[in-house]
Amino acid sequence: MEAEHIEIAEFIGRYPPFSFLPQDALYSVASAIEISYYRQGADVYCFGDEIHDFCFIRSGSVEIYRRNGHLYNRLSVGDVFGQLGLLMKNRVRLPARALEDSLIYFVPEALFNELCDNFDEFAYFVEVDDKRKLNKEVQQQQEDNALSSVKVGALIARAPVMISTQASVRQAAQIMTEESVSSLLIIEQITSFEDGGGERKKLVGILTDRDLRTRVVSQGIDLETPVTEVMTASPKTLDKETYVFEAMLMMLRFNLHHLPIIEHGSPIGVVAISDIVRHESKNSLYIVGLIHRQQTLAELALVANDVPACFVRMVGQESSAHMIGSAMSVIGRSFKQRLCELAEEKLGPPPVPYCFLALGSMARDEQLLITDQDNALILSDDYEAAKHGDYFESLAEFVSEGLDRCGYPYCSGRIMATNPRWRKTLSEWRTCFADWIDVPNPDALLNCSVFFDLEGVWGNVAWADDLYQFIVNRAQKTPKFLASLARNALLRTPPLGFFKEFVMEQDGAHRRTINLKRRGTAPLVDVIRVHALAIGSLARNSSERLEDVIESGILPDKRGQELKYALEYLAMVRIRHQAEDVESGEDVDNTIEPDKLSDIERRNLKEAFNVLSSSQRFLKYRYPFS
Amino acid sequence: MLTHQRRFSWLDYLQEQSINSQEPLLKCFYQSQLDFIQDKTLRSTEFVALDFETTGLCPEKDEIVSIGLVPFTLQRIKVAQAKHWLVRPQGQLSDESVVIHGITHSDLSQAPSLDKVLQSLLPELQGKIVVVHYQFIEREFLAQASARLMGEELIFPMIDTMAIEARWHRMGWRSELKRWFGVKQVSIRLADSRVRYGLPRYQMHSALTDAIATAELFQAQVRHRFSGEDYVSDIWQ
Numbered sequence: 082m083e084a085e086h087i088e089i090a091e092f093i094g095r096y097p098p099f100s101f102l103p104q105d106a107l108y109s110v111a112s113a114i115e116i117s118y119y120r121q122g123a124d125v126y127c128f129g130d131e132i133h134d135f136c137f138i139r140s141g142s143v144e145i146y147r148r149n150g151h152l153y154n155r156l157s158v159g160d161v162f163g164q165l166g167l168l169m170k171n172r173v174r175l176p177a178r179a180l181e182d183s184l185i186y187f188v189p190e191a192l193f194n195e196l197c198d199n200f201d202e203f204a205y206f207v208e209v210d211d212k213r214k215l216n217k218e219v220q221q222q223q224e225d226n227a228l229s230s231v232k233v234g235a236l237i238a239r240a241p242v243m244i245s246t247q248a249s250v251r252q253a254a255q256i257m258t259e260e261s262v263s264s265l266l267i268i269e270q271i272t273s274f275e276d277g278g279g280e281r282k283k284l285v286g287i288l289t290d291r292d293l294r295t296r297v298v299s300q301g302i303d304l305e306t307p308v309t310e311v312m313t314a315s316p317k318t319l320d321k322e323t324y325v326f327e328a329m330l331m332m333l334r335f336n337l338h339h340l341p342i343i344e345h346g347s348p349i350g351v352v353a354i355s356d357i358v359r360h361e362s363k364n365s366l367y368i369v370g371l372i373h374r375q376q377t378l379a380e381l382a383l384v385a386n387d388v389p390a391c392f393v394r395m396v397g398q399e400s401s402a403h404m405i406g407s408a409m410s411v412i413g414r415s416f417k418q419r420l421c422e423l424a425e426e427k428l429g430p431p432p433v434p435y436c437f438l439a440l441g442s443m444a445r446d447e448q449l450l451i452t453d454q455d456n457a458l459i460l461s462d463d464y465e466a467a468k469h470g471d472y473f474e475s476l477a478e479f480v481s482e483g484l485d486r487c488g489y490p491y492c493s494g495r496i497m498a499t500n501p502r503w504r505k506t507l508s509e510w511r512t513c514f515a516d517w518i519d520v521p522n523p524d525a526l527l528n529c530s531v532f533f534d535l536e537g538v539w540g541n542v543a544w545a546d547d548l549y550q551f552i553v554n555r556a557q558k559t560p561k562f563l564a565s566l567a568r569n570a571l572l573r574t575p576p577l578g579f580f581k582e583f584v585m586e587q588d589g590a591h592r593r594t595i596n597l598k599r600r601g602t603a604p605l606v607d608v609i610r611v612h613a614l615a616i617g618s619l620a621r622n623s624s625e626r627l628e629d630v631i632e633s634g635i636l637p638d639k640r641g642q643e644l645k646y647a648l649e650y651l652a653m654v655r656i657r658h659q660a661e662d663v664e665s666g667e668d669v670d671n672t673i674e675p676d677k678l679s680d681i682e683r684r685n686l687k688e689a690f691n692v693l694s695s696s697q698r699f700l701k702y703r704y705p706f707s
Numbered sequence: 708m709l710t711h712q713r714r715f716s717w718l719d720y721l722q723e724q725s726i727n728s729q730e731p732l733l734k735c736f737y738q739s740q741l742d743f744i745q746d747k748t749l750r751s752t753e754f755v756a757l758d759f760e761t762t763g764l765c766p767e768k769d770e771i772v773s774i775g776l777v778p779f780t781l782q783r784i785k786v787a788q789a790k791h792w793l794v795r796p797q798g799q800l801s802d803e804s805v806v807i808h809g810i811t812h813s814d815l816s817q818a819p820s821l822d823k824v825l826q827s828l829l830p831e832l833q834g835k836i837v838v839v840h841y842q843f844i845e846r847e848f849l850a851q852a853s854a855r856l857m858g859e860e861l862i863f864p865m866i867d868t869m870a871i872e873a874r875w876h877r878m879g880w881r882s883e884l885k886r887w888f889g890v891k892q893v894s895i896r897l898a899d900s901r902v903r904y905g906l907p908r909y910q911m912h913s914a915l916t917d918a919i920a921t922a923e924l925f926q927a928q929v930r931h932r933f934s935g936e937d938y939v940s941d942i943w944q
Contacts (some may be wrong), residue, residue, distance in 0.1 A: 086786070086789075086915075087911060088909050088910060088911045088916050089786070091910075094838075111786070112786060112787060112789075113786070113787045114781040114786050114787070115784060115785055115786060115787070116779075116783065116784035116786060116922070117782060117783050117784065117926065118906070118923055118927045118930060118931040119930070120927075120931060123930070139907060140906060140907040141905055142906060181905060182904055182905035182906075182927065182930075183905070184906055184907065184923060187783070273918075360931060393819035499756075594726070659742070
């Protein structure tokens with residue numbers, strides 16, 4: 082290495098991913114680069130060009146386009162590009178053009194690969210929008226059965242440290258110190274007669290370091306107090322067969338740091354969030370973390386650029402439709418939460434409590450890539466329009482605009498908190514839903530597929546659960562409503578003709594295509610919702626609803642399993658199609674061209690549509706108009 | 708210096724030298740330069756940016772202390788093939804130039820002598836067009852050195868990025884008018900010229916950094932002022 086490349090090494094070392102490299106690696110980059118000057122407006126790469134370098138902007142700025150000519154990203158000094166092309170058979174997918182006179186450093190491919198292999202942080206940084214890591218991970222998965230298929234039981238490092246309900250706080254703290262653990266399980270011995278009088282340990286609570294700090298020390302509580310008084314009673318737990326991924330989602334959702342793991346009803350260990358982070362530090366969790374750290378709308382919008390790549394990665398990891406839908410929903414929810422937080426920072430604390438609602442696919446944990454923002458506000462019953470109206474209007478507008486900039490476009494049906502119609506107090510919402518259920522006119526049912534899936538994401542989220550409980554109770558007891566909802570679920574038919582041939586769109590830009598959402602997943606979700614409300618299930622996710630429905634026994638034999646398969650298959654085809662769009666730089670949509678499918682895929686797809694069709698016929702019979 | 712008044716032609720000169728030169732290294736070099744005379748376009752040419760650090764401005768009295776070069780084309784500057792030499796001076800090094808170049812006495816006392824360095828340098832320039840910023844330094848110091856060490860002055864065409872800047876900013880009626888009115892002349896120093904093309908300011912100065920900076924400046928000049936189809940022989944000096 083020539084000492085004189087210090088100038089270059091020093092400069093690139095200030096910017097990620099080069100900032101993650103040690104000094105000697107930086108020097109080897111600095112002495113291997115090539116440099117080129119591009120005049121404003123000049124193409125750095127055109128679509129389909131061969132590419133053999135990873136590019137760094139030394140001065141000027143560069144715009145990255147999608148294949149269809151839409152602007153994808155605008156980069157400036159210190160930014161990098163080209164990694165995607167390097168991994169896609171060395172063909173440029175996203176053309177690049179100099180927006181100003183620019184000086185570009187080119188890092189040769191071989192060196193780039195070496196850096197990715199040797200420096201994890203370097204690799205993580207470029208992986209968010211690159212496929213190389215993905216290929217690698219898929220390979221790895223085949224080799225050592227990784228990520229998505231790992232069960233949470235595998236993360237347990239040691240047997241749980243436990244104490245009986247009779248113990249005092251002091252004893253609890255002592256045993257935690259002796260065992261040097263940050264959480265302690267409180268258990269009860271139960272003699273189980275079913276297992277021939279065997280003993281079973283029943284988990285009744287959990288106590289963490291943090292609890293000792295916040296509930297004991299800072300409150301000045303007597304150390305002889307029974308531990309049961311300061312523990313968290315009936316904590317959330319997971320079965321050891323649950324996927325690591327689901328454990329992660331649960332922790333994110335309920336803000337938990339420790340999760341007891343259960344086998345045959347007894348605790349067998351505790352998994353801490355740090356265990357999971359260590360296990361998979363590089364997936365959707367990473368993006369969620371990023372979202373919560375951004376300080377401005379512009380920064381959030383930048384993070385949003387990474388979401389499609391994260392989606393593609395999960396598809397590559399053969400995650401199930403359910404897992405992908407959940408991850409995308411957690412990401413979408415995080416954007417909402419952070420935007421609400423930023424809105425409150427800007428506008429001051431809310432004058433009365435509120436709850437920001439997610440509606441539709443996000444509430445069902447079934448969000449994919451292109452999705453309108455469907456949202457609404459529940460306001461406290463103390464709300465007074467004259468006094469508080471402006472605040473919530475501004476808040477809704479801030480969040481809605483932010484979501485739009487983060488890739489969740491405005492809802493065309495104006496089902497958004499910015500619409501004064503959808504900012505109601507809790508009692509107004511109750512009255513509203515009661516009206517819809519009692520008098521199910523077509524108008525009321527128009528938006529039922531959006532409104533009847535709701536979830537609180539920010540503020541007083543318990544209200545959302547209360548409201549949903551209210552809706553389910555009332556719907557279940559109103560056969561007329563269920564019948565109307567069932568009628569409504571028949572409006573969108575699967576694209577199958579009389580001879581079981583595909584019926585495709587006849588005109589417009591989508592000629593000879595099938596809209597998988599409109600003709601497949603959406604009507605299926607509608608069917609499942611009717612059954613779920615009928616049996617009083619509180620689940621909102623379609624798979625979970627279906628589980629409840631199957632358990633209730635209202636479906637004929639095997640129909641439930643068929644529906645499950647059809648749901649997963651249709652969702653997966655849709656997901657894969659979106660991932661392909663992302664990878665080829667095309668606009669993401671929900672339409673597929675059956676002509677391009679293989680025979681087997683076509684057959685499976687028809688099979689799935691058939692299941693949908695017969696489930697719709699069953700609805701008519703099961704929920705008749707009286 | 709060579710001027711048009713003598714109806715000078717690089718073609719004639721190089722042909723003459725390639726026949727008359729007694730020094731094989733130089734002979735070979737002149738021959739390689741002849742290729743450029745006829746029909747080389749900027750796009751099809753390989754260049755090499757060259758920079759010397761010297762103890763002063765007088766070729767007869769001052770010495771070269773370091774040499775940097777980087778080969779490039781209009782498309783890419785090949786930093787991986789860049790070269791840098793320190794040169795052991797024959798005389799004493801003044802403290803002043805140490806400050807300027809950041810090169811210490813002990814660095815230089817370990818360095819090879821100029822005639823060793825020339826043996827390595829010339830093959831690097833062969834088959835390429837040399838690009839410098841302010842040709843006086845590199846051309847005169849090189850001629851002086853070869854005369855002293857090989858008995859023949861080495862002189863060959865170079866592209867001078869400063870001359871290109873001067874052509875744009877120091878000639879023509881606008882510049883004339885400015886001079887009349889006492890308006891300050893546009894600076895054509897390397898760092899200032901680079902700024903006009905949106906090129907970054909480099910913090911450090913060494914023969915190698917300046918060679919890279921010159922190569923970048925030339926790429927920018929061609930993108931703004933010439934076309935890849937222009938002939939090398941139209942812009943060299």
